[in-house]
Amino acid sequence: MSDTVTIALDAMGGDRAPEMVVKGASIALQRFPQARFLFFGAEASIRPLLAKLPRLSARASIHHTDEIITGDAKPSQALRAGRRSSMRLAIDAVADGEADCIVSAGNTGALMAMAKFALKTLPGIDRPAMAAGFLTHRGESVMLDLGANVECDADNLVQFALMGDVFARTVLGLLKPTVGILTIGSEELKGHEEVRAAAARLRRPDSPLRFHGFIEGDDIAAGTVDVVVTDGFTGNIAVKTAEGTARLYSEFLRAAFKHSLTARIGYVFAAPALKKLRERLDPRRYNGAVFLGLQGIAVKSHGGSDALGFANAIGVAVDMKVNGFLDQIRAGLASLAALQTPAAL
Amino acid sequence: MSDTVTIALDAMGGDRAPEMVVKGASIALQRFPQARFLFFGAEASIRPLLAKLPRLSARASIHHTDEIITGDAKPSQALRAGRRSSMRLAIDAVADGEADCIVSAGNTGALMAMAKFALKTLPGIDRPAMAAGFLTHRGESVMLDLGANVECDADNLVQFALMGDVFARTVLGLLKPTVGILTIGSEELKGHEEVRAAAARLRRPDSPLRFHGFIEGDDIAAGTVDVVVTDGFTGNIAVKTAEGTARLYSEFLRAAFKHSLTARIGYVFAAPALKKLRERLDPRRYNGAVFLGLQGIAVKSHGGSDALGFANAIGVAVDMKVNGFLDQIRAGLASLAALQTPAAL
Numbered sequence: 001m002s003d004t005v006t007i008a009l010d011a012m013g014g015d016r017a018p019e020m021v022v023k024g025a026s027i028a029l030q031r032f033p034q035a036r037f038l039f040f041g042a043e044a045s046i047r048p049l050l051a052k053l054p055r056l057s058a059r060a061s062i063h064h065t066d067e068i069i070t071g072d073a074k075p076s077q078a079l080r081a082g083r084r085s086s087m088r089l090a091i092d093a094v095a096d097g098e099a100d101c102i103v104s105a106g107n108t109g110a111l112m113a114m115a116k117f118a119l120k121t122l123p124g125i126d127r128p129a130m131a132a133g134f135l136t137h138r139g140e141s142v143m144l145d146l147g148a149n150v151e152c153d154a155d156n157l158v159q160f161a162l163m164g165d166v167f168a169r170t171v172l173g174l175l176k177p178t179v180g181i182l183t184i185g186s187e188e189l190k191g192h193e194e195v196r197a198a199a200a201r202l203r204r205p206d207s208p209l210r211f212h213g214f215i216e217g218d219d220i221a222a223g224t225v226d227v228v229v230t231d232g233f234t235g236n237i238a239v240k241t242a243e244g245t246a247r248l249y250s251e252f253l254r255a256a257f258k259h260s261l262t263a264r265i266g267y268v269f270a271a272p273a274l275k276k277l278r279e280r281l282d283p284r285r286y287n288g289a290v291f292l293g294l295q296g297i298a299v300k301s302h303g304g305s306d307a308l309g310f311a312n313a314i315g316v317a318v319d320m321k322v323n324g325f326l327d328q329i330r331a332g333l334a335s336l337a338a339l340q341t342p343a344a345l
Numbered sequence: 346m347s348d349t350v351t352i353a354l355d356a357m358g359g360d361r362a363p364e365m366v367v368k369g370a371s372i373a374l375q376r377f378p379q380a381r382f383l384f385f386g387a388e389a390s391i392r393p394l395l396a397k398l399p400r401l402s403a404r405a406s407i408h409h410t411d412e413i414i415t416g417d418a419k420p421s422q423a424l425r426a427g428r429r430s431s432m433r434l435a436i437d438a439v440a441d442g443e444a445d446c447i448v449s450a451g452n453t454g455a456l457m458a459m460a461k462f463a464l465k466t467l468p469g470i471d472r473p474a475m476a477a478g479f480l481t482h483r484g485e486s487v488m489l490d491l492g493a494n495v496e497c498d499a500d501n502l503v504q505f506a507l508m509g510d511v512f513a514r515t516v517l518g519l520l521k522p523t524v525g526i527l528t529i530g531s532e533e534l535k536g537h538e539e540v541r542a543a544a545a546r547l548r549r550p551d552s553p554l555r556f557h558g559f560i561e562g563d564d565i566a567a568g569t570v571d572v573v574v575t576d577g578f579t580g581n582i583a584v585k586t587a588e589g590t591a592r593l594y595s596e597f598l599r600a601a602f603k604h605s606l607t608a609r610i611g612y613v614f615a616a617p618a619l620k621k622l623r624e625r626l627d628p629r630r631y632n633g634a635v636f637l638g639l640q641g642i643a644v645k646s647h648g649g650s651d652a653l654g655f656a657n658a659i660g661v662a663v664d665m666k667v668n669g670f671l672d673q674i675r676a677g678l679a680s681l682a683a684l685q686t687p688a689a690l
Contacts (some may be wrong), residue, residue: 137593147529150537184492184581192495192578217585221593233537234582236529237575240562241583245590248482248566249626253598256622257615266615270601273608277601281594 008099011041013106024310078110101297119296128293136223147236157198164227170323180215180225288313353444356386358451369655423455446642464641473638481568502543509572515668525560525570633658
């Protein structure tokens with residue numbers, strides 16, 4: 001059937017692998033009955049887990065390897081010595097056309113390096129980027145780059161804007177996403193010419209994107225734009241700062257409810273509403289980062305993810321495939337090409 | 346009396362000036378009975394406010410000027426045309442030795458430019474920085490730079506580390522603060538050599554600071570270190586991202602309590618504990634940014650601050666004066682000088 005989506009899974013990546021990976025696939029199959037799964041890893045560990053899940057088993061195959069990329073492996077080391085690893089073989093399945101996408105909860109740097117090497121960068125994209133969706137006051141937005149590129153020039157930022165736009169349309173389901181470039185409100189903005197140069201290009205009337213302009217740090221959670229474009233250094237620090245702040249707030253809230261007997265009573269009444277709040281803020285809903293700009297779909301699930309989180313990471317990969325992410329990037333690149341050089345006056 | 350601290354106040358800066366400034370001074374006087382206040386601004390507005398506060402009046406003087414720096418004035422414009430403004434005259438009082446410190450809730454860029462011009466940079470400091478205290482899981486920390494310097498070299502970062510250390514000791518009351526440099530955990534850290542070069546210097550055994558090493562974005566709220574050192578672009582985005590995330594979380598919490606009748610009942614019981622939480626998270630406790638590295642003490646209160654927040658900004662300035670911030674910076678610079686050049690091997 002032509003609608004089948006084949007998903008290559010690194011069964012050995014992540015703190016709770018392979019159980020979490022197999023269970024995650026099982027949850028994802030309920031949402032995407034057209035999915036097929038290729039599990040790469042230790043057959044002796046995977047087989048008994050699959051045996052308990054007959055529906056999944058019917059749509060799965062195991063591709064044995066003993067080799068694993070550890071969490072502390074360096075990307076260069078993984079590239080050199082990890083050619084028979086579960087992660088690399090899963091990536092190769094996409095490169096060889098056997099699978100439509102790869103999902104792994106393993107070592108981020110190794111996954112990025114191997115995916116870049118085996119899948120190759122899309123023509124017209126200078127550097128792939130890491131992107132992730134996040135919750136805002138208005139709904140969901142996407143931010144990129146989150147750490148793949150420490151320093152970026154204006155071309156990189158313009159390409160990130162395009163990739164973010166396509167991600168917002170194909171994964172977040174937004175019709176005409178707005179794009180903003182992250183900066184600071186200072187008059188003293190003397191450095192970071194690349195930020196201003198990228199904005200100047202995106203502002204041009206022939207730009208295919210809906211460019212909002214500059215945004216500041218507090219616009220991220222406010223959801224001022226659907227696509228937040230920044231370099232990988234700033235993006236990584238912004239996303240981790242937001243995570244840390246949310247965690248601090250949660251801890252303070254928990255402490256407040258333990259503060260007195262009346263507060264504990266209040267908690268009993270408020271518990272269902274607070275449970276809803278927790279679900280709303282559940283990071284598993286927005287699990288994983290996506291490597292954009294490659295000639296294939298590669299999604300990184302959080303290393304500490306559980307089965308539900310891993311299923312959501314699979315969901316992102318399936319959405320990208322089903323909604324034609326790669327084709328849309330290619331089409332967008334064509335209309336973007338004109339922006340790479342200054343327009344004739 | 347030798348313990349007197351004289352505080353120059355820009356009475357016209359901030360959304361709710363001059364009422365907020367006068368009331369803030371009155372609150373600060375309760376905490377610091379040794380304080381004296383010089384109010385710079387429109388006498389006709391300030392005089393009636395002071396008349397209602399006899400204790401403050403006895404320790405205050407008004408220095409009339411009609412000129413005001415508006416919120417949208419550019420720094421260069423303020424420097425050129427604002428020489429008789431309330432902000433500038435208050436700064437000049439510090440430069441002339443009439444006051445020990447200046448506090449303003451006005452235009453940040455103008456305040457920075459004028460303070461730098463009139464107070465001059467400390468010998469040994471290449472660039473002043475903006476710093477602010479913030480709440481963490483462990484207590485309070487300080488971060489700098491928050492936007493004064495978009496691009497920073499290793500010398501700048503090492504100097505920020507020293508200034509942050511002295512701020513943590515003199516304002517936050519920490520005995521031996523730990524210092525961390527903000528970066529990302531990527532293996533691909535190819536750029537940002539200045540971050541690595543600064544860390545290499547701070548790691549040297551002859552460094553006078555307690556250097557923890559690198560930290561990531563989620564370490565900010567965790568309070569992993571007492572002093573977070575970063576460039577002004579990253580620092581500004583991190584602090585605003587944290588503010589935005591906290592606001593989002595608060596809104597979600599408010600919405601959760603309105604969600605159902607039982608949740609509303611729960612709120613009634615939990616209200617005192619939640620009030621304590623709000624007080625704990627109250628941004629007014631950590632009001633204001635400080636310009637460090639000048640030959641004088643200049644504190645910026647939030648433009649939207651109320652009297653309590655403004656009083657806290659005054660408190661930061663008084664703490665810096667009373668605890669010998671400038672002398673300690675000068676002493677620290679001497680021991681830091683050796684770190685500016687690579688050690689002999």
